[in-house]
Amino acid sequence: MSKLHITTSINNEPREYLCEPNQSMLDVLRHELGLTGTKEGCGTGDCGACSILVDGRLVCACLMLGAEAQDADIETIEGVAGDAGLHPLQTKFLEHAALQCGICTPGFIMASKALLEKHPNPDEATIRYWLAGNLCRCTGYDKIVRAVQDAAAEMSHPA
Amino acid sequence: MEAYAYAAPSSIAEVTALLQEHANDGRPTQILAGGTDVLVQMRSSRRAPRTIVDIKRLQETNRLEVSQDQIYIGSAVPSARMQENSELKALYPGLLEAADLIGSTQVQGRATICGNLCNASPAGDSIPALIAAGAVCDIATQSGAREMAVERFVVGVGRNALADGEFLLGVKLPRPGVGTKDAYLRFTPRTEMDIAVAGVGVSVTVQDGICSAARVAIGAVATTALLVPDAAKALIGSTLDDDALQAAGNACQAAAQPISDKRGSAAYRKKIVAVLCRRAVQVAGARAIER
Numbered sequence: 001m002s003k004l005h006i007t008t009s010i011n012n013e014p015r016e017y018l019c020e021p022n023q024s025m026l027d028v029l030r031h032e033l034g035l036t037g038t039k040e041g042c043g044t045g046d047c048g049a050c051s052i053l054v055d056g057r058l059v060c061a062c063l064m065l066g067a068e069a070q071d072a073d074i075e076t077i078e079g080v081a082g083d084a085g086l087h088p089l090q091t092k093f094l095e096h097a098a099l100q101c102g103i104c105t106p107g108f109i110m111a112s113k114a115l116l117e118k119h120p121n122p123d124e125a126t127i128r129y130w131l132a133g134n135l136c137r138c139t140g141y142d143k144i145v146r147a148v149q150d151a152a153a154e155m156s157h158p159a
Numbered sequence: 160m161e162a163y164a165y166a167a168p169s170s171i172a173e174v175t176a177l178l179q180e181h182a183n184d185g186r187p188t189q190i191l192a193g194g195t196d197v198l199v200q201m202r203s204s205r206r207a208p209r210t211i212v213d214i215k216r217l218q219e220t221n222r223l224e225v226s227q228d229q230i231y232i233g234s235a236v237p238s239a240r241m242q243e244n245s246e247l248k249a250l251y252p253g254l255l256e257a258a259d260l261i262g263s264t265q266v267q268g269r270a271t272i273c274g275n276l277c278n279a280s281p282a283g284d285s286i287p288a289l290i291a292a293g294a295v296c297d298i299a300t301q302s303g304a305r306e307m308a309v310e311r312f313v314v315g316v317g318r319n320a321l322a323d324g325e326f327l328l329g330v331k332l333p334r335p336g337v338g339t340k341d342a343y344l345r346f347t348p349r350t351e352m353d354i355a356v357a358g359v360g361v362s363v364t365v366q367d368g369i370c371s372a373a374r375v376a377i378g379a380v381a382t383t384a385l386l387v388p389d390a391a392k393a394l395i396g397s398t399l400d401d402d403a404l405q406a407a408g409n410a411c412q413a414a415a416q417p418i419s420d421k422r423g424s425a426a427y428r429k430k431i432v433a434v435l436c437r438r439a440v441q442v443a444g445a446r447a448i449e450r
Contacts, residue, residue: 004165020163021163021164021165021211022163022165022201022211024198043202044199044202044203045195045198045199045262045263045265045266046352048263048265051265054268057237057239057268057269058264058265058268059265059268059269060195060265060266060269062198063194063195063198063199063265063266063269064194064198064269065165065191065194065198065211065213067165067167067211067213068167068191068194068213068215070167111264111265114264115264129351130264131264132263132264132351132352133262133263133264133265133266133352134263
């Protein structure tokens, strides 16, 4: 079976790759492009560890084929920190100890980033429902919610 | 290792020709829109398609239109895009609530209600809501389009009415007039990320305090979601008073043919479907008289 040639944009850089027709976007990111920040948890769309943004929408990279990325605009955890340093969400996750083992963290950061782009000042219920598709077995979620609230506050009123 | 191919045609004719050609040769195909069911099923080998036909490149499947007489939701429109349409949300709050109950934010970024329909799970939340709304399937065939009421589209567990060479282009819904509103309620043990034990979709029209039209559909209590005409009959002509609600709930209970499984016993499902019906009618009725 011949491979497909895909041209796309990942973290604002044009990229091209070859992939199998049934290869997931997650597999392409990790194994074809070396972008291993996006994690595989369940592989069935239940845990959110592989969350990425596709054309500005939050999706599970395991529930998308690499072939579907043709002409798309993809954002992964590798694109979140800028030249000036960490994104406020990343800083707040560190300050609030909103991670322990860290496997779920890239997915939580991507999901939180998508949340704050749509709802800059979310209440706690909005945060918890939005993040319901991201599973964490370490933190008990409370520290994550606090970190997102704090990041939202800082992003709307920069010190 | 199964051999796969991937095609992303840009016209309806290309898609139907590809589907028909493969059907004639006995080669399986799989339509791909959001992929949130299909890719999971492929991974678990419940589906091992040889050719994946991605329909997201078609202009027609990406239509999301609210016009003066009807609403069109294309089969590639993700749930998140529906939720962002405030006019659609105001006209069909129940359908939008049903779609919002399906999956996480991530899943809703890809998943489509047409996919929910084609996947044909007995517990698919958007199906009773679509039936209550009076939605019609717009099906592409090699000789043009054909239409089919949503309640006839799902024919069994995981089976739909699409023939070889056909695919679902979208669903058409009537634009509800003043005094017509819908609601969808389901019961799950958890508040999020769960599958319905039972669900009820309702649309009612209230004119001068009297219910003049109604549609009631039940989900997760039979092999397919069911339209319950007797529940609608119990409501029409009433003021949506307690007796009418009770009779509509009883009609849903009588129509339900549930199984017992890990999510609930058949007896419990029969009981809860009546409760959900009464509550959903109350929600839709209150919405219908809001001005």
